[in-house]
Every structure is written in C-alpha cells, then in structure tokens.
Amino acid sequence: MQIDFQSSRLLRPARPGFIRLTLVLAFFLNLLPTSFWPWFPDWVALVIVFWSVRSPLVVGTGTAFVLGILMDVVDGSLMGQHALAYVLMSYASRVMAHRILWLPLKQQLMNILPIIFIGACLQVLVRWFAGDELASVWYFLQPMVTALLWAPATYLLMLPQFLSNDRDYERPI
Amino acid sequence: MQWPVIALTQVDEYAVTLDQVRHDNAALRQARLVDAEQAQRLEILEAENQYLRKLLETKRMLGARVQPATILYSARDPFNRRVILDRGADQGVIEGQPVVDDQGVVGQVTRVAPDYAEVTLLTDRNQSIPAQVVRNGLRTVVFGTGDGRLEMRYMSSNADVQVGDWVVTSGIDGVYPRGLRVGKVESLESDPNGIFSKFILTPAAGMGRYGEVLLLEPITLPTDRPASLDRPADQATGATMSKKKRKAQ
Secondary structure (H helix, E strand, O other), X not given: OOOOOOOOOOOOOOOHHHHHHHHHHHHHHHXXXXXXXXXXXXXXXXXXXXXXXXXXXXXXXXHHHHHHHHHHHHHOOOOOHHHHHHHHHHHHHHHHHHHHOOOOHHHHXXXXXXXXXXXXXXXXXXXXXXXXXXXXXXXXXXXXXXXXXXXXXXXHHOHHHHOOOOOOOOOOO | OOHHHHHHHHHXXXXXXXXXXXXXXXXXXXXXXXXXXXXXXXXXXXXXHHHHHHHHHHHHXXXXXXXXXXXXXXXXXXXXXXEEEOOOHHHOOOOOOXXXXXXXXXXXXXXXXXXXXXXXXXXXXXXXXXXXEOOOOOEEEEEEOOOOOEEEEEEEOOOOOOXXXXXXXXXXXXXXXXXXXXXXXXXXXXXXXXXXXXXXXXXXXXXXXXXXXXXXXXXXXXXXXXXXXXXXXXXXXXXXXXXXXXXXX
C-alpha cells in the first residue's frame, strides 16, 4: 500500500463526497458526551489535518473555520476557539504536506504530533486569556492520542483510493 | 451382647451427620454471600431513598413551582464546570433558573435546548451569586474559583466573618430565592497589603454527588421588562404626534 511518495503505486484520486462524509462522521464522533475521558481524541482535528495534508484543494482553512465554528456552537465554548485552532492546524499541515508525504509513516506521525499538540495548547491559551480555568493535565493526553491515530487513519481514510481501476475479484482490495 | 451392632450404627450415624453438617455449612456459606451482596445493594438503595425523600421535602418547603431533573453528563468543554440536565424548553425550563439539591444551591441554567438544559455550577470560575452571612446578615457576592471551592473577594479586612459561618443567598438579585444555602466559610486569606481579605468557602450542595436536582422558578423572570417598554412603538409615536398636532392647532 502506498502511504508516502517513495512508493511507485498509483492511487485513485480522493472523492470529495467521501472526504465530506468523513468530516461529518468526525463531527458526530466529537458530539459524544465523553467528558469523563479527557483523553478522548478530537476526531475533527484529526480528519482536518489528514485531508489538509492529502487533499489540500478540497479541505483547507475555510473548511477548518466552518467546522471550528460548529464545534464552538455545540460545545458552548468561547466563540472562535476551535475555529482558530483548526484553521492554524490546517494551514500548518498544508505548508508541511510536501515534506510529510515523503516520510515513512512513523516519521509522518512525529511531524503531525506538534501540529495537533500546538493546536490544543492554543485552545488552552485562548481560554486562559478569556478568564476561564486551566484544563487539567489529562487534557494534554488528548492531542497525543489524536496524533497517534494518524497511522490507522491513514489506512482507513485512504481505503477507497487503494482500490485499483481494473477490479480483480480474487483480491480483497 | 449387641454392643458391636450398636457401636457400628452409632459410628455410621456420626459419619452421616458429619457429612450432612458439612453440606449444610457449604450451602449456608453460599447463601450468606448472596445475602451480603443483596444487603449491600439495600444499603445503596436506602441512601438513595433517603436522598430522594430529602429532595421531596425541599420541594415541599420551596413550594410547588419546582421541577425535578436528572443530571445526564457533564459538558464536553474541559475549561469550565457545566452539567447537562434531562429537562429542556419543552418541559418549561428557561435560562436563568436556579438549580438546587437538598443541601443548597448547585448552580444556574445557562443554556436551554428543546429537550436538555445546560447548568453552570456555582464552582465555575465565571459564576457568581449574591449572598449573605447568616450570623449577622452581612451582604456579599460569592464567586466560583474553578477548583471546586467558592470565595468571597474584596471583603474589608475588618469584616465580621468567622470560620464556620454559613452563607446563604440574599435574594436581592431577583433570581435566587432568599435563604438557600451557598456554603460554609472554611478559611481566610489575607491580602499582603492588608486592605482586603478573601474568604474561602466550601459549597453546601453536593456538586456532582447525586444525579437528581431541583429546578426552581426565578423570583422574577429574567426576560421581564418594565411595562413602559412593552408599549407598542406606533402607539407611543401616535401620542407625540397628537401632541404636536394639538400644538399646531
């Protein structure tokens, strides 16, 4: 399977419909009442960063902004808190995409981790300036778990692109 | 000469009884385990029952305009203290309603959806409540600190407040009814400049101990406006028009 540019296998293009579907699914996963698990990943951040790296023409800072505002509304948090973080994460991943895609998966993960971690720290900082309390230390587990999900997300979100054009029914993919 | 027979039967009887007793013992042990488990559950049920009875009593004391609600979960946002209740606008919940349990004030409804409502707890950093010291009636405002406690800020350094004083709602804000317990003064933190002092309180209500709370009706509805503002605009302008007309004539 091709996960970086060093492979010579050709991929199908990512379908915009599928990309939007994953964004919607990630948004619904974020709506779950998971406040008892501070480590529960931020699925929207993960999917935005992923598609900003893989398909920057479909998902960019605009999509990140809209999804961020939606997250702010459903969370009842500070207006623009998620939007700011998502836009910056999307921008950073887009800038770094050319380098990231040449790296093997483990090193990709090491590049993704700071992007997501800084995004989470930014939200803490913004809330702190706004006069809210600081989140507990466990909050910082969440960007770690989110970044670790980069590896499974790569395989899962690219499944439709791994399908070959001449379908061989003896082969699963 | 039947003693061998007698002895044998006695030995036999002894062995049988011993076996029986062993069996009974094992069975009883098992039964006791089951009973213990049930007794434990009974204990929890009893505690819950007592709590609900107290809540019912509180409801009777506060009058009929209260509504019981269940806490579903705490809000996803990790930067403040909010919980979600299972009653919403469809059940008549409105923004600003005080929320209490059997011990004291829990917080205030801050966001309402058709079938759920969001309550900001008193311990939230952005929540404050007008209060009064029970012992001498001193009025003050109690703030949440964000770490599960409350505080009275900017009290004059000679304010008559002692550790152990009860603080209740003063009712002057028109939202919280008067006399609901807010917290108990736990300690005093002096300002290094010696101008103000700060008192730390432990909240009276069991924040997040049980899942059942009561929604109270605010004394005055927060959406109430002075009657003069409710007069239709055209009527008001009409009145001035007629005055002008009269002047012109």
